[in-house]
């Protein structure tokens with residue numbers, strides 16, 4: 001039994017197909033030949049090929065239709081198409097259908113073998129991805145958005161509406177950090193007709209502009225020094241499904257124009273390419289910045305903002321959701337109690353009052369952290385205020401409608417080292433809790449030479465908590 005990867009070659013030119021088989025067998029592959037698409041399909045269940053190399057033009061069912069059937073059978077099988085010189089159309093269609101790449105005839109067998117290797121690796125990745133995708137769908141209680149407050153009901157109603165439409169302009173999801181922008185984007189995807197199509201999540205902060213462009217739009221071979229081969233961009237990879245441009249406010253101005261073109265004209269052009277490729281992709285974008293303001297200051301293109309903001313989904317901060325705080329707290333209480341096998345069931349009435357009074361600058365994410373910690377610390381079946389450990393400083397004075405802490409401001413003030421004091425306590429002689437906390441953070445960071453992991457250990461908190469608190473105090477990381 002060969003243990004090498006299994007390759008299925010589909011071509012009615014028998015001499016060629018056999019030559020490929022001999023070459024690949026020699027190289028340690030398990031290679032099989034089929035004369036036409038029907039024969040190939042019949043072989044699938046037994047052979048379970050890693051890669052299929054097929055001619056586009058076949059007697060009977062075409063190579064393109066074969067690709068469709070193969071995808072239905074198992075999207076993890078990588079496919080490569082072969083086209084006779086000069087007929088590129090079939091290849092383009094094949095790529096759109098998810099083929100890994102195409103080869104031009106006459107074939108170079110060494111080139112074919114290299115491509116099969118790459119396709120197989122990509123196929124393995126795809127298999128992992130589809131595993132994550134189905135797993136995400138199965139974890140649906142997670143995706144269930146909790147919220148009965150009128151503010152949330154209005155948002156959910158809109159989101160359901162958006163999910164039900166198959167064709168919509170882009171949707172811009174706004175809201176402070178941790179309000180559930182990512183969650184609602186994924187829910188729109190999974191609950192709509194394109195739920196089984198790709199959902200490509202792009203964090204726009206992660207890469208500098210030039211790399212981002214190559215990631216989003218792909219590139220052609222030779223576009224730059226390292227481009228030894230052409231690469232599909234994320235827009236093309238999202239074909240038929242969604243692309244989620246998270247933190248879109250961080251996209252560099254130079255790239256914003258290209259994004260606008262992709263959105264308006266529904267085409268992308270690879271870096272170094274000469275041809276526009278049509279795409280059928282729904283666009284979701286999210287930001288925790290005020291893009292309207294940024295565009296007024298020329299930090300974000302106005303035309304792109306207006307294009308994106310046609311449909312706006314604004315997630316209210318947690319402090320504007322009334323009793324949803326308690327609903328969510330109880331949800332997390334149950335979840336973490338089950339996760340850690342702890343018999344914690346209730347919230348002390350005073351804890352409930354504190355949860356309602358707190359300003360939640362980190363919103364639902366912060367609440368989940370607070371509840372996780374509380375479940376771990378709780379000594380009895382009821383979580384006491386001490387076990388919640390909410391900082392006093394974030395509390396809203398009764399009657400105040402304006403939140404004291406706005407995450408937007410915190411994000412903007414990153415790197416600003418000026419003392420930030422919340423107006424909750426008058427600045428008197430005695431140091432505020434804020435000031436003490438800040439100096440503890442500074443001390444720990446100083447003593448560990450800025451190493452966040454070690455500083456967090458020293459303070460007995462998680463790295464996330466440290467980061468959150470550094471951000472809160474405007475201590476740049």
Ligand SMILES: Nc1ncnc2c1ncn2[C@@H]1O[C@H](COP(=O)(O)OP(=O)(O)OP(=O)(O)O)[C@@H](O)[C@H]1O
Pocket residue numbers: 142144145146147175176177178179180181182183184288364365368
């Ligand atoms: N209404 C909700 N019901 C249940 N869970 C929620 C809800 N809103 C948010 N969450 C959970 O809170 C966490 C933070 O949500 P998410 O990551 O979607 O926020 P975000 O707005 O994208 O934050 P950021 O701006 O920092 O990226 C996630 O674990 C998410 O599942």
Ligand SMILES: [Mg+2]
Pocket residue numbers: 181182246
């Ligand atoms: Mg997010």
